Amino acid sequence: DAKTTQPPSMDCAEGRAANLPCNHSTISGNEYVYWYRQIHSQGPQYIIHGLKNNETNEMASLIITEDRKSSTLILPHATLRDTAVYYCIVRVGQKSSGDKLTFGTGTRLAVRP
Amino acid sequence: DGGITQSPKYLFRKEGQNVTLSCEQNLNHDAMYWYRQDPGQGLRLIYYSQIVNDFQKGDIAEGYSVSREKKESFPLTVTSAQKNPTAFYLCASSLNGPTDGYTFGSGTRLTVV
Numbered sequence A: 001d002a003k004t005t006q007p008p009s010m011d012c013a014e015g016r017a018a019n020l021p022c023n024h025s026t027i028s029g030n031e032y033v034y035w036y037r038q039i040h041s042q043g044p045q046y047i048i049h050g051l052k053n054n055e056t057n058e059m060a061s062l063i064i065t066e067d068r069k070s071s072t073l074i075l076p077h078a079t080l081r082d083t084a085v086y087y088c089i090v091r092v093g094q095k096s097s098g099d100k101l102t103f104g105t106g107t108r109l110a111v112r113p
Numbered sequence B: 001d002g003g004i005t006q007s008p009k010y011l012f013r014k015e016g017q018n019v020t021l022s023c024e025q026n027l028n029h030d031a032m033y034w035y036r037q038d039p040g041q042g043l044r045l046i047y048y049s050q051i052v053n054d055f056q057k058g059d060i061a062e063g064y065s066v067s068r069e070k071k072e073s074f075p076l077t078v079t080s081a082q083k084n085p086t087a088f089y090l091c092a093s094s095l096n097g098p099t100d101g102y103t104f105g106s107g108t109r110l111t112v113v
Helices: none
Strands: A009-013 A018-023 A031-038 A045-050 A061-064 A070-075 A084-092 A107-112 B004-007 B010-013 B019-025 B031-037 B043-051 B054-057 B064-066 B076-078 B087-094 B108-112
Touching: A009 A018, A018 A031, A018 A084, A018 A107, A031 A061, A045 A061, A045 A070, A070 A084, B004 B087, B010 B019, B019 B031, B019 B087, B019 B108, B043 B064, B076 B087
Parallel strands: A009 A107, B010 B108
Antiparallel strands: A018 A070, A031 A045, A031 A084, A061 A070, A084 A107, B004 B019, B019 B076, B031 B043, B031 B087, B043 B054, B064 B076, B087 B108
C-alpha cells in the first residue's frame, strides 16, 4: 500500500472549517483514499473515502487532487467533539492482495473553544 | 443493533501468562482484523482473517495467535512469547469489498505486570 504523510498536529477554532491535508504521492491507480478518526482511547471511526472524485457525506468532504497525489479532508464546521487523531490511509481494493488498512501516526486535531 | 464487541475493556495479567482477548461481531462481515496501538502511535496490524478457518499474519504477529472457527468470532491470544504485551488492542471487521469501511470495536487495554 502507498505511504501517506500527514502533519503531526493542527488546531482550529470551533465553528470554523478544519482542513486536514494528506500527501500520498506514490498512490496507484487502484488505491482508494480513506479517512478515519480516533477519539482518545476509542476505536477508530470511518469518515469518508474516495478514488478520483471529490466526495461529501454528513460528516465531511474529501477533496482529491487531479493527479491523486494529495487530498484534503474538510470538516466544514468543527466542534469540540471533532478533537481527535485523523488518519489518512490508501487502500488497494482487491481481495487477492490481502485487503487491509495500514495506519500511520495521523494528525492530532485540536478544536479550540 | 449490529456491532463489534470486545471484552473485557481492561485486562491485567502477570508476566509469563497467556491471555485471550475476545472479539465478536454480528454484522455478518467476512473479514476481521486485530491491531495493536501503543501510546502516541498509530495502529499496527497483528493478524487478519478474510474467511472462516483462514487467517494471515500482519506486520507484528510474533508472540500472538488467533483462530477463526466462526464467522462472528476472532479471538486473539497474547502468549508469553510476546515481549512487550502491554498495549491497547483493537479488533475490526469489514465486508470484503474494495469500498467497504472497517468497523472497530472499543478496544481492550491489556496491562502485564
